[in-house]
Amino acid sequence: MLKYIAKRLLRSLVTLAIVITIIFSLLRLMPIEGYFPNYDKLSPGQIQASLTSMGLLDPLPVQLWNFISGVFQGDLGTSLVYRVNVPITQIIAEKAPVSIELGLLSVGLSLLVGIPLGVGMALASLARQKKGVPALVKRTPLRRCMDAVGMFFATIWEKIGTIFIVVIQAVPSAVYYLFIQLYGTDLFGIPTLFNKNNYATWILPVVSLALGNIAYYAMWLRRYMTDEINKDYVQLAKAKGVSSSGIMFRHVFRNAFVPMIQYLPGSILFTVMGSIYVESLYSIPGMGGLLVNVIQRQDNTMVQALVLIYSVISIVALILGDILMSIADPRIKLGKKEEAR
Amino acid sequence: MDTKQEVILSVRDLEVKFNLRGKVLHAIRGVSLDLYKGESLAIVGESGSGKSVFVKTFMGLLDSNGYVSGGSIEYDGKNLAQYTQDKQWRNIRGGQIAMVLQDPMTSLNPLKTVGKQICEALKLHRNMPKKQMKDAAIEILRDVGIPEPEKRFSQYPHEFSGGMRQRVVIAIAVACNPKILICDEPTTALDVTIQAQILHLLKELKEKYDLTTIYITHDLGVVANVADRIAVMYAGDIVEIGTCEEVFYNPQHPYTWALLSSLPQLGVKGQELFSIKGTPPNLFYHVEGDAFAPRNPQALNIDFKERPPYFEVSPTHKARTWLLDPRAPKVEPPESIRNIRNLKPLLNPDFVKTAAGGASDE
Known part of the structure; x- marks a missing residue:
């Protein structure tokens, strides 16, 4: 296992090196205007001079090497246009915490709502199968009422869950984000603009960010649970005399959760990285809009640094997902299968 | 076969129906059967004759769209056909009647160790402290012929071969200490050499744990080897029942x-x-x-x-x-x-x- 992780990390470094090289080379193809906030006002001589001082006239391999060795010393360069001459690490350190806090809250919320929603839907669809099966034994009127009410709620739960999932998946997120902002601020009188110290303003962005994940968790959990319920080992557990709730939670839920575990780190990390749209809707000073912003303003070093960070996160998410999966499912032996991966 | 033997389970005019896409399927059409204590009964018939459904009603294991629509199943003075709640069934399942399923490759939980799955059964049906439970589970593993049970106890199902897994399934069944053991095509998914071993094991355990066994099979070779009596099922009904010799030699x-x-x-x-x-x-x-x-x-x-x-x-x-x-x-x-x-x-x-x-x- 450790050996596998070490190998996997080494190979990720190779991937990373390739990504860096590609990004780096592509950005060198950009017009040099990008390196100057006030290009038009400079004379050709001044331009040459500052290009030399930035090291941009060095041979490409040397430039690449300088960048990479900088990265390993924790130096991502300085911003050129966005905030002139401020170290990029400093900019990110200022912006990231808000996004991370928002992201963690929304992931927490989506797990809290998504899991019960999915489990409830799986149980409801199970209950629905029993509909129309007459009971041989006479039931008391109270029992009949309780059964009918139970069936009613099961049906409602499943219908609402299905409609919710379909709407969230089908409607572009920008549309419901806008709706939430419009009606949310109106109905609850919450200020539109995000303010770190006013917790009411956190509610709408967190909810907006969570909706997608809630639908996603609920949909997959429902699906995996319905799959597991029909497996033979559930029948055997039943035949052993395990109670229904014991079967649901100790066998079905646990096993259904395993395929989801692989995708959890990814969905968490990307939520934490911030959402471009939600952050710009509420003017949240987070990571979300940063990449788009610096690309538009041709801040080459910033683009380079941000793409690097995103690549690292994707790679980490994949590795974490695989490791978690192999811990949860004893059948997966990472070390042996690695050749095939 | 001594007919004066004690009847352990008595089925009368059992009817089972399934709701399928708005239609009703009449799977069991008025079957009566007496199961004698200590005997070994084989139920044979082709696929779809209702043999599996028939025995599943003894444990309340019908799919959720199936139900008993008439008749009775007497066991220990109680009518199992009237059981509706999980709570009522839990004592019967495993503790009184246990089951070995057909396909050992899928009938164990892949994410739990074999030991844990046996202990789950022990916990449900035998009151014993945790420490003892492990020893008991290892003892049962040894009984079903699994070598190195101490080591095997903490392994996962995927580390076992098909035949070994079926032994584990059988171990789980006997761990519950049942009176009746139902084997639903216990050897169909196994290859021939393993089949013989498993049948041999089942016979041994029947003696050791004093079980009454029901075999469901379409393999007359299995039947001839293990059964005292044979019930032939066709289209949800027992069409002929008799001792092994009677059915084979005088059908x-x-x-x-x-x-x-x-x-x-x-x-x-x-x-x-x-x-x-x-x-x-x-x-x-x-x-x-x-x-x-x-x-x-x-x-x-x-x-x-x-x-x-x-x-x-x-x-x-x-x-x-x-x-x-x-x-x-x-x-x-x-x-x-x-x-x-x-x-x-x-x-x-x-x-x-x-x-x-x-x-x-x-």
């Missing part, structure tokens, strides 16, 4: 004849093997007369009109066919199955160890 129902004729061991070299023509009746509709009549070339007129009652051949042997009525014409069983007596290996206890026994399913 009365045309369906039993057809089933025995399809034994590949009876085939003559160079000739096509016998197979039953046609398909079983559609149980979505009411079945008129003898369900087997449309597939029976020698069917009588009355077979299409009225359902035959049971005719007693001997105190232990009865069959549901009009051929046993005194007014019926004499119809001889087919030539081939009269040779079954010459087929010594079939009733030889070692049979399954040497040959791949089995009647065709068709």
Whole structure:
């Protein structure tokens, strides 16, 4: 296992090196205007001079090497246009915490709502199968009422869950984000603009960010649970005399959760990285809009640094997902299968 | 077979129905059966004859769209057919009646160690401290013939072979300390050499744990090897029941004849093997007369009109066919199955160890 992780990390470094090289080379193809906030006002001589001082006239391999060795010393360069001459690490350190806090809250919320929603839907669809099966034994009127009410709620739960999932998946997120902002601020009188110290303003962005994940968790959990319920080992557990709730939670839920575990780190990390749209809707000073912003303003070093960070996160998410999966499912032996991966 | 034996489970006129896409499927059509303590009963029949559904009603394990619509299942003074709640069933399941499923590759939870799955059964049915539970589980693993049980205890199902997994499934079943053990095609998914070992093991455990066993199978080779009595099921009904010798050597129902004729061991070299023509009746509709009549070339007129009652051949042997009525014409069983007596290996206890026994399913 450790050996596998070490190998996997080494190979990720190779991937990373390739990504860096590609990004780096592509950005060198950009017009040099990008390196100057006030290009038009400079004379050709001044331009040459500052290009030399930035090291941009060095041979490409040397430039690449300088960048990479900088990265390993924790130096991502300085911003050129966005905030002139401020170290990029400093900019990110200022912006990231808000996004991370928002992201963690929304992931927490989506797990809290998504899991019960999915489990409830799986149980409801199970209950629905029993509909129309007459009971041989006479039931008391109270029992009949309780059964009918139970069936009613099961049906409602499943219908609402299905409609919710379909709407969230089908409607572009920008549309419901806008709706939430419009009606949310109106109905609850919450200020539109995000303010770190006013917790009411956190509610709408967190909810907006969570909706997608809630639908996603609920949909997959429902699906995996319905799959597991029909497996033979559930029948055997039943035949052993395990109670229904014991079967649901100790066998079905646990096993259904395993395929989801692989995708959890990814969905968490990307939520934490911030959402471009939600952050710009509420003017949240987070990571979300940063990449788009610096690309538009041709801040080459910033683009380079941000793409690097995103690549690292994707790679980490994949590795974490695989490791978690192999811990949860004893059948997966990472070390042996690695050749095939 | 001593008929004065104590009846442990008594089924009367059991009816089971399934709701399927708005239609009702009549899977079990009024079956009665007495199970004697300590006996080994085999229920044979082709796929879809309702043999699995029949025994699943004893444990309340019908799929959620199935239900008992009539009749009774007496066990220990209680009528299991009236059980509706999980709570009522929990004591019966495992503790009184346990089950071995067909496919060992899928019937164990892949994410729990074998030991844990056995301990789960122990915890439910035997009061014992945790420490003792592990020892007991290891003891049971040893009983079912798993080498190095201490090491195997903490392994996962995927680390076991098919045969070994079936042993684990059997271990779970006996861990519950049941009175009745139902084996639903216990060897169908295994290869022939393993089949013999598993059957041998089941016989051993039957003695050791004082079990009454029900085998469900379509493999007459298995039946001959393990059963005291045989019940032949067709289209949701027991058409013939008797001791092993009676059903093999003196079969009365045309369906039993057809089933025995399809034994590949009876085939003559160079000739096509016998197979039953046609398909079983559609149980979505009411079945008129003898369900087997449309597939029976020698069917009588009355077979299409009225359902035959049971005719007693001997105190232990009865069959549901009009051929046993005194007014019926004499119809001889087919030539081939009269040779079954010459087929010594079939009733030889070692049979399954040497040959791949089995009647065709068709």
